[in-house]
Amino acid sequence: xxxxxxxxxxxxxxxxxxxxxxxxxxxxxxxxxxxxxxxxxxxxxxxxxxxxxxxxxxxxxxxxxxxxxxxxxxxxxxxxxxxxxxxxxxxxxxxxxxxxxxxxxxxxxxxxxxxxxxxxxxxxxxxxxxxxxxxxxxxxxxxxxxxxxxxxxxxxxxxxxxxxxxxxxxxxxxxxxxxxxxxxxxxxxxxxxxxxxxxxxxxxxxxxxxxxxxxxxxxxxxxxxxxxxxxxxxxxxxxxxxxxxxxxxxxxxx
Amino acid sequence: xxxxxxxxxxxxxxxxxxxxxxxxxxxxxxxxxxxxxxxxxxxxxxxxxxxxxxxxxxxxxxxxxxxxxxxxxxxxxxxxxxxxxxxxxxxxxxxxxxxxxxxxxxxxxxxxxxxxxxxxxxxxxxxxxxxxxxxxxxxxxxxxxxxxxxxxxxxxxxxxxxxxxxxxxxxxxxxxxxxxxxxxxxxxxxxxxxxxxxxxxxxxxxxxxxxxxxxxxxxxxxx
Ligand code: SF4
Ligand code: FES
Numbered sequence: 001x002x003x004x005x006x007x008x009x010x011x012x013x014x015x016x017x018x019x020x021x022x023x024x025x026x027x028x029x030x031x032x033x034x035x036x037x038x039x040x041x042x043x044x045x046x047x048x049x050x051x052x053x054x055x056x057x058x059x060x061x062x063x064x065x066x067x068x069x070x071x072x073x074x075x076x077x078x079x080x081x082x083x084x085x086x087x088x089x090x091x092x093x094x095x096x097x098x099x100x101x102x103x104x105x106x107x108x109x110x111x112x113x114x115x116x117x118x119x120x121x122x123x124x125x126x127x128x129x130x131x132x133x134x135x136x137x138x139x140x141x142x143x144x145x146x147x148x149x150x151x152x153x154x155x156x157x158x159x160x161x162x163x164x165x166x167x168x169x170x171x172x173x174x175x176x177x178x179x180x181x182x183x184x185x186x187x188x189x190x191x192x193x194x195x196x197x198x199x200x201x202x203x204x205x206x207x208x209x210x211x212x213x214x215x216x217x218x219x220x221x222x223x224x225x226x227x228x229x230x231x232x233x234x235x236x237x238x239x240x241x242x243x244x245x246x247x248x249x250x251x252x253x254x
Numbered sequence: 255x256x257x258x259x260x261x262x263x264x265x266x267x268x269x270x271x272x273x274x275x276x277x278x279x280x281x282x283x284x285x286x287x288x289x290x291x292x293x294x295x296x297x298x299x300x301x302x303x304x305x306x307x308x309x310x311x312x313x314x315x316x317x318x319x320x321x322x323x324x325x326x327x328x329x330x331x332x333x334x335x336x337x338x339x340x341x342x343x344x345x346x347x348x349x350x351x352x353x354x355x356x357x358x359x360x361x362x363x364x365x366x367x368x369x370x371x372x373x374x375x376x377x378x379x380x381x382x383x384x385x386x387x388x389x390x391x392x393x394x395x396x397x398x399x400x401x402x403x404x405x406x407x408x409x410x411x412x413x414x415x416x417x418x419x420x421x422x423x424x425x426x427x428x429x430x431x432x433x434x435x436x437x438x439x440x441x442x443x444x445x446x447x448x449x450x451x452x453x454x455x456x457x458x459x460x461x462x463x464x465x466x467x468x469x470x471x472x473x474x475x476x477x
Contacts, residue, residue, distance in 0.1 A: 170335050218346065218447070243260075
C-alpha cells in the first residue's frame with residue numbers, strides 16, 4: 001500500500017529556461033516521479049531521460065552543469081526557490097514545492113541553467129590569488145605558519161568559486177564593476193600565507209583600483225549565502241583595514 | 255566613473271561623517287535648544303553659529319561642497335546598486351537598501367530645506383532673527399510637518415547607518431561581534447537624534463515662536 005502511494009507521488013518543477021545567450025528566457029513545468037532522498041540534480045537527470053513537460057508535450061532536455069555531486073566544485077550553482085545554492089546538495093525533501101529553478105543571472109547565461117563564471121576566474125588572476133614560488137634555483141622551505149592562523153586560513157581556502165556570493169550581492173550587476181566578495185576573501189587568504197605575504201601589496205593594490213574593494217556596500221548577503229560558511233564580511237573588513245593602511249603608508253612614504 | 259573609484263569612495267565615506275555627520279549632530283543640538291529654552295535660547299544658538307569667524311568659508315568648505323559631492327556621488331552609488339530585499343530579507347540587507355533610499359530622500363529634503371531657509375537668507379527675504387517664526391509657520395502646515403518628519407528621520411537614519419558602514423569600510427570594526435555592537439550603538443544614535451529633532455519640531459509649533467513672528471512683522475512694518 002505504502003509503496004504504491006510513494007510510487008505515484010510526483011514533484012513539480014518550474015524551470016526558467018533560455019535557448020542561447022541572446023534568447024529570451026521562458027519557464028516550463030515538469031512533474032517528476034518522487035524517489036526517496038532525491039535532489040535537484042537527480043530530478044534534472046530524470047527530466048533529461050524523459051523530457052516531457054507537465055502538460056504531456058515533449059520538449060528539449062534541460063541543460064545544467066555538475067561535477068563533484070558533493071558540494072565542493074561549485075559547478076551546479078543555480079537559483080533554487082529564490083536562493084542561489086548548489087543543486088547537488090538541494091534535497092527535494094527539504095524544499096517547498098513546486099520547486100522553482102532558475103540560472104544565476106548575475107552571470108551570462110549560456111543555456112538553460114548553465115552560466116559562465118569566467119569573471120570570477122579573471123578576478124582571481126587580477127588579485128594574483130596564488131603564491132609565487134618559481135625561481136631559477138631551489139628556494140628551500142618557506143617560513144612556517146602559526147597553527148592559530150592556519151585554522152582560520154583553512155576556512156577561507158574552502159572557497160570553490162561557485163558564484164553564490166556574487167549572485168546574492170546587490171552591488172554585483174551590470175551597472176557596477178565590483179569584483180565581488182570571493183576574490184577579496186582570497187586576497188586575505190593569500191596575504192595570510194607566510195610566503196604569499198611577500199607579495200601582499202600587489203594584491204592590495206589590485207583591490208584599490210576601479211571595481212575593487214570599494215564596491216562593497218555592506219549588505220552582507222554574501223556571508224549569509226556562502227555554502228562553505230566562509231566569513232566573507234570579516235575578510236572584507238580585514239582587507240578594508242589593510243587597504244586603508246596601505247593607502248596611508250603610500251601617502252606618507254612617497 | 256572614470257579615475258580611481260577607490261579614493262572617490264573613501265572621500266565620500268569620510269565626508270559623510272566629517273564634516274556632514276558632525277554638522278547634523280550640531281544641527282540637532284541647535285534645534286533642541288528651541289525645545290529646552292524656547293525662542294531666546296534658540297536665537298542664541300543660531301547667533302552663536304552665525305557669528306563664527308570666516309563663516310562664509312566654513313560654510314563653503316564644511317557644508318556646501320561636502321554636501322554637493324556626497325550627494326551627487328551618492329546618487330551615482332545608489333544607481334549602481336540593486337535592491338534585492340525581496341529575495342534576501344536579512345536585517346543588514348534592509349539597512350543596505352534603506353541607506354540608499356534615505357540617501358536620496360535626504361538629498362531632496364536638504365535641497366528643499368536649504369531653499370526654504372538658507373537661500374531666502376541669501377536673497378534677503380529672511381533674517382536669522384526670523385528663523386523661529388519661519389519654523390513656526392512651516393511646522394503649522396500639516397503637509398510640511400509630515401515632509402519634515404520624513405526628511406529628518408531619513409537624514410538621521412542615513413547618518414547613523416552610514417557611521418556603521420564607515421567603521422567597516424575603514425577597517426575599524428572587523429569581526430561579527432564588533433559589527434553587531436557598533437550596529438546597536440549606531441541605532442541608538444539614530445533614536446536619540448530623531449528624538450532631538452522631533453522634539454524641536456514640536457517646540458517650534460509653540461505659541462512663543464509665533465510671537466517672535468509677530469514682533470518681527472511689526473518691526474518690519476515700523477521700519
Ligand atoms: S566565497 Fe562562498 S559563495 Fe563565494 S564563491 Fe566562494 S564558496 Fe561560493
Ligand atoms: S556538482 Fe559540484 S558542487 Fe554540485
